[in-house]
Amino acid sequence: xxxxxxxxxxxxxxxxxxxxxxxxxxxxxxPGEVLAIVGESGSGKTTLLNCISTRLLxxxxxxxxxxxxxxxxxxxxxxxxxxxFLMRTDWGFVHxxxxxxxxxxxxxxxxxxxxxxxxxxxxYGNIRATASDWLTRVEISKDRxxxxxxxxxxxxxxxxxxxxxxxxxxxxVFMDEPTGGLDVSVQARLLDLVRGLVNDLGxxxxxxxxxxxxxxxxxxxxMVMKDGHVIEHxxxxxxxxxxxxxxxxxxxxxxxxx
Amino acid sequence: xxxxxxxxxxxxxxxxxxxxxxxxxxxxxxxxxxxAIPGYQVPFASREMPMPYGWGTGGVxxxxxxxxxxxxxxxxxxxxxxxxNAVSIRAFFQKVANVAVTTHTKEATIxxxxxxxxxxxxSEGQVLVYQVPIPxxxxxxxxxxxxxxxxxxxxEYGLMHVKLYEDIAHNGRISKTYAYPVKVAGxxxxxxxxxxxxxxxxxxxxxxxxxxxxxxxxxxxxxPPYTEVVSLDFEDHPFEIQRFDKPCALCGAENVYLDxxxxxxxxxxxxxxxxxxxxxxxREHGHAGEMLARQEAAE
Ligand SMILES: Nc1ncnc2c1ncn2[C@@H]1O[C@H](COP(=O)(O)OP(=O)(O)O)[C@@H](O)[C@H]1O
Ligand SMILES: [Mg+2]
Ligand SMILES: [Zn+2]
Numbered sequence: 001x002x003x004x005x006x007x008x009x010x011x012x013x014x015x016x017x018x019x020x021x022x023x024x025x026x027x028x029x030x031p032g033e034v035l036a037i038v039g040e041s042g043s044g045k046t047t048l049l050n051c052i053s054t055r056l057l058x059x060x061x062x063x064x065x066x067x068x069x070x071x072x073x074x075x076x077x078x079x080x081x082x083x084x085f086l087m088r089t090d091w092g093f094v095h096x097x098x099x100x101x102x103x104x105x106x107x108x109x110x111x112x113x114x115x116x117x118x119x120x121x122x123x124y125g126n127i128r129a130t131a132s133d134w135l136t137r138v139e140i141s142k143d144r145x146x147x148x149x150x151x152x153x154x155x156x157x158x159x160x161x162x163x164x165x166x167x168x169x170x171x172x173v174f175m176d177e178p179t180g181g182l183d184v185s186v187q188a189r190l191l192d193l194v195r196g197l198v199n200d201l202g203x204x205x206x207x208x209x210x211x212x213x214x215x216x217x218x219x220x221x222x223m224v225m226k227d228g229h230v231i232e233h234x235x236x237x238x239x240x241x242x243x244x245x246x247x248x249x250x251x252x253x254x255x256x257x258x
Numbered sequence: 259x260x261x262x263x264x265x266x267x268x269x270x271x272x273x274x275x276x277x278x279x280x281x282x283x284x285x286x287x288x289x290x291x292x293x294a295i296p297g298y299q300v301p302f303a304s305r306e307m308p309m310p311y312g313w314g315t316g317g318v319x320x321x322x323x324x325x326x327x328x329x330x331x332x333x334x335x336x337x338x339x340x341x342x343n344a345v346s347i348r349a350f351f352q353k354v355a356n357v358a359v360t361t362h363t364k365e366a367t368i369x370x371x372x373x374x375x376x377x378x379x380x381s382e383g384q385v386l387v388y389q390v391p392i393p394x395x396x397x398x399x400x401x402x403x404x405x406x407x408x409x410x411x412x413x414e415y416g417l418m419h420v421k422l423y424e425d426i427a428h429n430g431r432i433s434k435t436y437a438y439p440v441k442v443a444g445x446x447x448x449x450x451x452x453x454x455x456x457x458x459x460x461x462x463x464x465x466x467x468x469x470x471x472x473x474x475x476x477x478x479x480x481x482p483p484y485t486e487v488v489s490l491d492f493e494d495h496p497f498e499i500q501r502f503d504k505p506c507a508l509c510g511a512e513n514v515y516l517d518x519x520x521x522x523x524x525x526x527x528x529x530x531x532x533x534x535x536x537x538x539x540x541r542e543h544g545h546a547g548e549m550l551a552r553q554e555a556a557e
Binding site: 080081084103105106107109110113114115117118119122123124125127128145146 | 399408412413414416417419420423424426427428491492493494495
């Protein structure tokens, strides 16, 4: 299983007209691995994440993905139907703003159950039981199952978004600043939860963050981006403890050593 | 029955059935496409009609495009032939197409309807034309037209069950009683709006051709004869139609859709067939419900 990368990103570039979104990014992601993409605002993290997750079509480059059956597919050459199916079964995408990833007007139970219904589950009792189970796993009380996320705090919404994504047992989860809009104390709890879930489920993940502490806590490897380019890439501990690039050194010293 | 009205007034200047031949051809092409892809919403260039939206301009355009001089037209609103909406649409076609009209389901070749499917089973050769206000079943949770089109194209219908899930979560059962979504020919999910779900089973494998016209939304869709139409549901919450405790108070009919009629201001009420033609026909054939029997006894 682990002798093939889950994801193979080959020279992905995205231009917005003349402006660089990200340029010539290549890397492999291995099963069970968590990769953090760090960098300042505007460095191209979100652009890269959206390209890899096919939410955005890159200008050039390719991404190969190893499917559950072991076959390797070029993501940009899949049909839209296949890609959308992949996105709601084998993948998850956690947005910074939970409202972008949730249906705010339907209940928490329906939010979690939606993917199950999308793949053909037609037993209300089973869907509800699974949703209830997932709410517990993300530390939301079962008795909130019929409440709409509008009535939830920011931290609860984010946990609900995570449950909604994980209910189909995806192998790969993309997260864009998952703790971005939250208070510091709420962030810590969410990070613990994410770390626990990633470990328990053996998930692969790509996490975009401007917060090096998030990268330190969650990731095995990290990539540092600047002006659309990956300027440093390595094991998280190595990059944070022994940054090679002057820019990374600056980032690490200014943020971590408070 | 009303006699044929000669077209001697203002509208006489118009083409047969009001629409010009080119417009009719355009609408017929949309209808043919709709029949070829059961349940699929075909866009068409909806025309202004001499009546406001909400009065069934979509249905009227469909009827105008398929009607011929030999057709016999029936128009119902709720189940009745005598409501303002039904009367004015019937009068419109008498005037602009000079066609025969009827209230009898069996005699009609074209039946235009707003809410109901007649109780009398339709037969081959008959066409049922529905006036549709909102054709898009996914609209309530996904307002973006680009996205709903994609969902139809890719057969992504999970959202429909999200809506039904919500219904059960909040009401203990699927409480939706009209515009109840169906899957047509195993492919497209369709909104039979605004008919009561009681009528959903009548759409399934019907001998008649069913055409749906939405004027404001500019969509036409169809169910060809003998097409599978399945109401969406859950295994543990199966689709059910409304049940009525009592038969029709006037004609004694069971297993028909009943309307409540208030009799007095002391809470007196009765339930009678919403399909007025069906009710009258049964009474003419000697059937009597509780209320009728009581009246006769009193006389
Ligand atoms: N839709 C867009 N149109 C034009 N430029 C964009 C768009 N999205 C991002 N950019 C630009 O691309 C660069 C990278 O942005 P982004 O990927 O959002 O960075 P990050 O997520 O690291 O903050 C920035 O210069 C940004 O202004
Ligand atoms: Mg960003
Ligand atoms: Zn009756």
